[in-house]
Structures are given as C-alpha cells and as structure tokens.
C-alpha cells in the first residue's frame with residue numbers, strides 16, 4: 001500500500017517530511033513493514049505552498065486500516081491544524097493512483113475534487129482536514145513515479161531545541177562535502193562560502209544531505225558534527241531531477257509552469273534595481289524575458305555576457321511574464337562583428353567616416369577606403385550549460401554535476417531538443 005500525506009505545516013513550524021519520519025516509526029511499531037519513504041516535490045509555483053511544496057509517500061506492507069489510523073493519528077498529533085493555511089490530507093491506496101495525476105501536480109495545477117474522484121475510483125481510504133487541499137499532494141505523492149531519483153537524509157531536531165539557533169559545525173559540513181562530492185551535492189555553496197543544507201526556517205529540520213544513493217548521503221552525514229538529532233530519515237525523492245520541466249515554445253508559455261525554452265538573444269542584457277539581470281530572447285512566435293535574480297549571484301555574470309544573436313535554451317518557471325532562470329544552455333555564439341573605421345594603409349592612422357554611404361577617409365594623407373574594419377568581440381562565454389549556485393537552487397532543479405540535461409543536444413549545428 002501507499003500512504004500519502006501533505007499540508008501539515010505552516011510558516012510558524014512543522015514539516016510534512018518530519019511527520020512522515022514519525023509515521024514511519026509508528027507504522028513499524030504497529031507491525032507494518034515500511035518498504036520505501038518518498039519525499040515528493042510538486043509544482044514549485046503553487047501559491048498555497050508553505051516552503052518547498054513537498055508531500056510524502058510511504059510504501060508499506062500491512063493492514064491498510066492500521067496504516068490509515070496511524071497516519072491520521074500523526075496528523076492530529078503533529079500538524080499545525082490551528083494555522084489557517086494548513087489543510088492536511090491523508091490517503092492510503094492499495095493500488096497507485098494514475099501517474100498522470102502526479103505529473104499534473106508536478107507541472108500544472110490540480111483541483112481538490114480531482115484528487116477525491118481518483119481516490120474514490122481506486123477505493124482508497126482517505127481523509128481531508130479543513131478545506132481538504134492536502135489531498136492533492138497526498139494523492140500526487142501516492143501516484144508518483146521516479147524514472148530518475150535522488151536521495152536526501154534529513155536529520156530532525158529534538159523538541160527542546162526548537163526555536164533556538166541550530167548547532168551544526170560549519171567546518172564539518174564543508175568537510176562532508178569535500179569528501180563526498182560529487183556523490184552528494186548542495187550541502188555547501190563554495191563560491192559564496194555558505195552552508196546550504198542547514199535551514200533557517202522555524203521547522204524541525206536540523207540539516208539535509210542530498211546525494212545519489214542512501215549510502216552516499218549516510219557517508220556524508222557521518223562527518224557532520226551537530227546538536228544531537230531526534231531522528232534521521234533517508235527519503236527517495238524527485239529532487240534534483242528536473243522532473244518539473246516541459247519543453248516550451250515562446251508565445252505558448254503558461255503562467256506557473258516550468259519550461260526549457262529555445263530562443264535567440266534579442267537585446268543586450270540589462271541590470272535593473274536590486275541587481276536583478278534581465279535578457280529578452282526571441283523565438284518564431286514572439287519574445288520572452290528571462291530573469292536572473294540577485295540571489296543567483298555569479299550566475300548573473302553569465303547572463304550579462306550574452307550578446308544579441310546568441311542561441312540559448314532558457315530553463316525555469318514562467319511567472320509574471322518572465323522565465324526565472326534555473327539554468328541556461330548557451331549554444332551557437334553570435335558572430336556579429338562590431339564595425340569601426342579602418343586604419344589608413346598609407347600612414348597607419350585610424351580613418352574617419354567620409355559621410356553616410358561614402359566610406360572612410362584619412363584626415364592626414366587623404367587616402368580613401370570603402371570597407372570598414374570588422375571587430376569580433378572576445379567572448380568570455382563558451383557554449384555549454386550554466387546554472388545558479390547551490391544557495392539559489394530550487395529543490396527540483398537538476399544540478400549540472402548530475403550531468404547535462406539529456407533532452408538537449410548542443411554542437412556545431414546549434415541546439416536541438418530530443419523528444
């Protein structure tokens with residue numbers, strides 16, 4: 001059976017993954033065998049989310065009624081039910097809901113009634129609290145399929161520590177990263193000299209280590225010195241897989257969805273107030289603005305180095321009419337030269353314009369020339385993929401250390417999408 005849970009936290013505390021970790025232990029105590037614990041990220045653009053739009057699914061063997069009672073018990077004991085924005089959902093399914101629902105919740109927007117219809121159709125045990133919105137995430141988590149998966153080890157804080165600053169030794173986190181990267185990633189952001197895996201939000205997470213296997217995240221964890229955690233849980237997850245992306249065409253982008261979009265840089269990048277950088281790209285049916293916000297730090301220099309005519313793939317969520325860049329592929333670089341008057345072949349001085357359409361003349365020796373000098377600017381950019389730093393990474397975004405996106409080919413012939 002699959003036990004889906006969502007929407008148990010609020011901005012002032014709790015975390016659905018923590019509730020999942022507690023439920024794993026309660027299920028095991030009641031004789032249920034837990035096979036897998038999944039942390040599933042859904043559409044990052046959903047307005048109802050508290051932080052990272054996460055839901056949990058526990059695959060287990062045993063009595064569905066027992067699991068359902070345990071899951072509801074956890075929600076009633078731990079969820080922040082008093083918070084207006086907390087609307088938990090619990091679903092126990094003996095057959096998985098259709099994966100199409102997972103993909104819609106991941107890439108699009110769903111209605112509560114759709115989740116309920118699906119749960120009814122498969123005879124699931126379910127309960128939605130308050131406005132029942134959590135049933136969307138609970139159903140999507142139970143429906144999840146992970147053709148690509150990563151792992152996260154989450155350590156949770158003891159009750160008496162909640163509300164106090166987290167005690168995690170910074171040097172030990174950098175060491176854990178040094179000794180396990182690239183098998184683990186995003187524990188630290190070396191370029192910006194910050195620890196990324198320790199949150200600053202008022203929830204029970206002490207730290208989270210992301211990596212390619214349960215063994216690697218556990219190995220990294222062994223190096224970390226911190227306050228004594230309450231418990232730890234390794235989740236299989238869709239984080240770091242780009243599962244939220246769809247291939248999109250400029251002119252057809254829908255608000256709140258995430259895309260990979262091919263285009264040609266249509267103007268000079270601009271740095272606006274707050275240090276946010278924008279650049280317009282053009283396709284067959286219009287233009288789209290791409291944004292690299294201030295928190296993306298050095299990534300903005302990549303965007304600033306683009307020139308009109310560069311061929312790119314812009315990757316990110318389409319929000320407020322802009323693509324908020326998570327990464328960008330630079331394909332063929334523009335070879336549009338700058339034009340300036342040539343040097344005089346007689347005296348070696350720079351000539352001046354002889355007037356519109358009249359070529360150039362030397363003011364010293366009166367020589368004339370028709371053709372200008374073409375200057376090809378030295379480009380700092382090389383074709384390839386560039387990404388935001390770990391401190392600005394979205395949960396679902398695939399770090400380049402896991403490999404370039406397999407659906408995109410770059411080369412002498414430019415960029416092409418593989419279906």
Ligand code: ATP
Pocket residue numbers: 006007008009010014015016017042043046048049050051052053054055086087104105106107108109110111133134135136137138
């Ligand atoms: P945490 O990461 O700590 O679990 P959160 O950021 O996941 O918090 P939730 O409290 O779970 O936020 O709120 C997200 C709400 O949005 C849930 O009720 C979930 O069912 C709902 N939801 C998730 N994805 C979609 C979607 N694609 N369309 C509509 N509603 C969604």
